[in-house]
Amino acid sequence: MSVGKTSWQTTRTGLVSPRKTVQFRTKQVTGGSAIVDLWEGLRHAFWLVVTLDAELAEIALRSLRVTLTALVIACLIALPLAALLAVRRFRWRRATIALLNALMGLPPVVVGLIVYILFSRSGPMGALGLLFTPTAMIIAQVIIIVPLIASIAHQSLRELWAEYHDLLISMNVTQMQKMRTLLWDARRALLTAALAGFGRGSGEVGAIMIVGGNIDNVTRVLTTAIALETGKGEFALALALGFVLIALALGVNLAIHWIGQTERDSRW
Amino acid sequence: MVALFPLTLRAAETSRRGKRLVGPVDLSLDGQGLCVVMGPNGSGKTTLLRLMHGTARLTGGSVTWACDTDTARHAQAFVFQRPVVLRRTVEENLTYPLRLRGVGRTPARAAARDWANRVGLEPHLTRRAMVLSGGEQQKLAIARALITDPALVFLDEPTASLDGRAMREIEAILHTAKADGTRLILSTHDMGQARRIADTVVFMLGGKVHETGPANSFFDAP
Numbered sequence: 227m228s229v230g231k232t233s234w235q236t237t238r239t240g241l242v243s244p245r246k247t248v249q250f251r252t253k254q255v256t257g258g259s260a261i262v263d264l265w266e267g268l269r270h271a272f273w274l275v276v277t278l279d280a281e282l283a284e285i286a287l288r289s290l291r292v293t294l295t296a297l298v299i300a301c302l303i304a305l306p307l308a309a310l311l312a313v314r315r316f317r318w319r320r321a322t323i324a325l326l327n328a329l330m331g332l333p334p335v336v337v338g339l340i341v342y343i344l345f346s347r348s349g350p351m352g353a354l355g356l357l358f359t360p361t362a363m364i365i366a367q368v369i370i371i372v373p374l375i376a377s378i379a380h381q382s383l384r385e386l387w388a389e390y391h392d393l394l395i396s397m398n399v400t401q402m403q404k405m406r407t408l409l410w411d412a413r414r415a416l417l418t419a420a421l422a423g424f425g426r427g428s429g430e431v432g433a434i435m436i437v438g439g440n441i442d443n444v445t446r447v448l449t450t451a452i453a454l455e456t457g458k459g460e461f462a463l464a465l466a467l468g469f470v471l472i473a474l475a476l477g478v479n480l481a482i483h484w485i486g487q488t489e490r491d492s493r494w
Numbered sequence: 495m496v497a498l499f500p501l502t503l504r505a506a507e508t509s510r511r512g513k514r515l516v517g518p519v520d521l522s523l524d525g526q527g528l529c530v531v532m533g534p535n536g537s538g539k540t541t542l543l544r545l546m547h548g549t550a551r552l553t554g555g556s557v558t559w560a561c562d563t564d565t566a567r568h569a570q571a572f573v574f575q576r577p578v579v580l581r582r583t584v585e586e587n588l589t590y591p592l593r594l595r596g597v598g599r600t601p602a603r604a605a606a607r608d609w610a611n612r613v614g615l616e617p618h619l620t621r622r623a624m625v626l627s628g629g630e631q632q633k634l635a636i637a638r639a640l641i642t643d644p645a646l647v648f649l650d651e652p653t654a655s656l657d658g659r660a661m662r663e664i665e666a667i668l669h670t671a672k673a674d675g676t677r678l679i680l681s682t683h684d685m686g687q688a689r690r691i692a693d694t695v696v697f698m699l700g701g702k703v704h705e706t707g708p709a710n711s712f713f714d715a716p
Contacts, residue, residue, distance in 0.1 A: 389578065395549050396572035399594060407590075411581045 267465025289447040293427040296367035304372045308379035309405035312387040329373035338433030341366045358439040366433040371423035382415035499525030505555035516541045516701045527693030531681040538701040539681035543648045571639035575651040577631040579623035587623045609637040629660030649680040
């Protein structure tokens with residue numbers, strides 16, 4: 227990075243060259259600090275995408291794979307749990323709901339630390355050899371997003387259960403049938419819960435940095451790459467990666483809404 | 495069809511937080527026609543229906559059927575004052591109880607079409623039930639209750655918030671169901687409606703049954 231100096235390397239197309247050699251423009255301000263040109267980051271991101279930068283594609287795909295896998299696993303745990311909490315009365319139900327709500331604010335760094343200790347060589351699950359692998363990152367993300375998805379889903383399912391309670395009781399449906407009915411009929415609201423989980427997972431950096439180690443070609447994902455580039459002072463590249471991450475999140479959200487047909491016909 | 499009757503209530507009562515809501519009630523109902531449970535608001539009509547259906551907790555006495563309670567519960571349906579419709583299409587609402595009982599998708603859909611036709615909802619088969627009018631939703635709820643061919647249907651003031659036309663349409667559906675051999679127990683505070691449709695009357699006041707008997711003698715010499 228060259229502070230206070232404008233240094234450009236251009237290609238034949240006139241665009242900024244790939245990030246490995248790029249010198250990005252900064253503006254000198256008083257006190258020696260610099261303001262990164264956002265426009266430059268956006269152009270850089272565009273360049274990385276249109277040139278199908280291999281490293282970017284690998285990092286982005288790993289990010290998607292880790293987050294989507296964590297999301298699927300978390301949904302498989304959180305949604306039935308939320309339905310069970312909605313339809314079944316048991317001794318520790320209120321305490322469980324309160325705990326889930328409290329765990330929504332679980333500090334990711336602490337989750338990362340706990341997973342790190344569990345899977346470290348001397349830890350109780352060290353023999354599995356999962357530390358610094360994408361699997362460990364998925365486990366950490368699942369722990370972080372399960373309470374979030376379960377809490378949001380429970381709110382929706384509780385309201386629906388209040389509406390359906392008398393009918394389903396009078397129909398003599400089993401506990402499992404009640405849960406399946408609620409989960410199916412509230413699927414659009416549950417989509418929102420899942421997307422909130424995806425948002426939290428895809429933007430997560432603290433835990434996966436600890437358990438993944440940000441190893442190039444192994445556990446580096448968009449968020450950890452952004453943290454790395456920011457630490458190196460490569461703000462334009464960090465911004466470019468940030469824009470790619472936002473684009474990915476938007477793409478996944480739009481795809482899920484499209485698949486779920488949330489705005490079809492007169493349905494809101 | 496399962497033989498449910500006679501239905502016998504002996505000193506049946508239900509209380510909540512120490513306050514007796516209904517009872518003690520001694521009542522015996524046979525399996526014929528349409529029984530109307532009448533009474534002013536707050537007299538315990540809904541609670542009595544729920545007590546008989548088994549969705550209100552019995553805190554004293556007994557409710558007995560000619561068969562065992564589980565079999566009896568499966569041969570009944572309940573229609574609520576405020577229609578409860580699933581957040582699904584009309585067809586899916588109608589197929590729901592059949593699918594729960596393991597009926598295949600194709601015969602369930604055929605039965606749904608048949609019942610939608612009977613209650614005049616066929617044009618709305620693919621519409622979402624939530625967008626139907628109150629009267630249409632109640633017709634849907636009644637059709638969904640009748641689609642499993644239950645021996646007994648409880649109806650808790652099914653026409654309470656409907657206009658005259660919707661009320662008559664629902665009464666026509668109930669007449670047909672009665673003619674098909676379904677036992678109906680309906681609560682209402684509408685004297686006119688009770689006169690039109692009742693075969694037997696149970697009159698309630700203050701949580702207790704004050705009078706029971708054939709509709710003719712009840713209305714001629716109350």
